[in-house]
Amino acid sequence: MQQSENDLFVRLKQAWRRHERRWKSNKYVYAVVSRRSRGVSIGINLNPDKRCNFGCIYCQVNRDIAPEIRKVSPEKLSEELDLILGAEKDGSLYEDERFQLLTPSERGVRDIAFSGDGEPTTFLRFGEAVRIAADARRRFHLNSTKLVLITNAAYLNRPRVRVALETLDDNNGEIWAKLDAGTEEYFRRVNRPNVSLKRITENILEAARIRPIVIQSLWFRIQGSAPPFEEIEAYCSQLNAILAAGGRLKKLQLYTIARDPSDPAASSLLPDDLDQIGAAARSRVPVPVEVFY
Numbered sequence: 001m002q003q004s005e006n007d008l009f010v011r012l013k014q015a016w017r018r019h020e021r022r023w024k025s026n027k028y029v030y031a032v033v034s035r036r037s038r039g040v041s042i043g044i045n046l047n048p049d050k051r052c053n054f055g056c057i058y059c060q061v062n063r064d065i066a067p068e069i070r071k072v073s074p075e076k077l078s079e080e081l082d083l084i085l086g087a088e089k090d091g092s093l094y095e096d097e098r099f100q101l102l103t104p105s106e107r108g109v110r111d112i113a114f115s116g117d118g119e120p121t122t123f124l125r126f127g128e129a130v131r132i133a134a135d136a137r138r139r140f141h142l143n144s145t146k147l148v149l150i151t152n153a154a155y156l157n158r159p160r161v162r163v164a165l166e167t168l169d170d171n172n173g174e175i176w177a178k179l180d181a182g183t184e185e186y187f188r189r190v191n192r193p194n195v196s197l198k199r200i201t202e203n204i205l206e207a208a209r210i211r212p213i214v215i216q217s218l219w220f221r222i223q224g225s226a227p228p229f230e231e232i233e234a235y236c237s238q239l240n241a242i243l244a245a246g247g248r249l250k251k252l253q254l255y256t257i258a259r260d261p262s263d264p265a266a267s268s269l270l271p272d273d274l275d276q277i278g279a280a281a282r283s284r285v286p287v288p289v290e291v292f293y
């Protein structure tokens with residue numbers, strides 16, 4: 001029995017590593033076994049052109065290879081979303097070996113997530129894409145399924161994005177905002193952004209005053225070195241400042257690299273390293289903490 005459980009875990013880890021943003025002949029919509037969603041996550045890639053306003057050192061997208069697709073067709077996106085949700089509903093999705101690993105209780109669409117080869121909110125028709133996902137969620141009677149925006153938070157303050165977030169809120173939506181640093185210096189080194197850390201935390205605060213949001217933080221080694229303790233302290237201080245100013249944080253998701261990053265300087269943390277960061281966050285920030293190894 002122990003051997004069987006170990007074998008299943010090994011295969012699940014392999015499934016977590018497989019986040020190809022392709023499903024059959026689809027161009028924009030795909031499905032993955034998600035460790036953070038704990039089941040099937042349907043992904044929507046609004047950045048097949050691989051453009052992003054961040055250049056994160058841990059990013060798995062290889063931008064040295066030219067993209068096959070440069071534009072998003074909302075009409076085609078809607079068709080693909082119907083196709084993949086239909087495959088989940090009739091069970092044919094689970095013919096894929098990745099999804100066969102899920103127990104009956106783990107099956108079902110946990111979320112429809114805007115997550116792709118870049119920052120979703122840079123897509124000028126982002127609001128239309130959210131409406132498409134919301135309509136599909138209703139038509140397929142996915143009452144418990146979340147609409148999730150995975151974002152670096154740089155553009156949450158833009159008017160067109162604010163309007164799209166209202167649609168998200170009305171459809172069991174959730175914002176998963178990334179925060180990978182506590183200081184400007186480390187932020188620049190890790191995320192290589194086009195905005196300041198101050199802008200990111202201000203945008204998170206603004207969004208979190210309206211609805212509770214999830215903070216996602218990826219911690220890893222840079223050239224073999226784990227993040228310094230002072231950085232974790234500064235990170236906790238940033239979160240506490242958001243809370244003190246009226247922001248509501250639903251939970252913190254702390255994790256490390258699961259797939260090969262494009263920059264070889266980045267590598268995964270050991271479980272003990274993540275445990276230490278998790279313990280520090282739990283002791284300093286009054287928000288539930290989840291750790292994903």
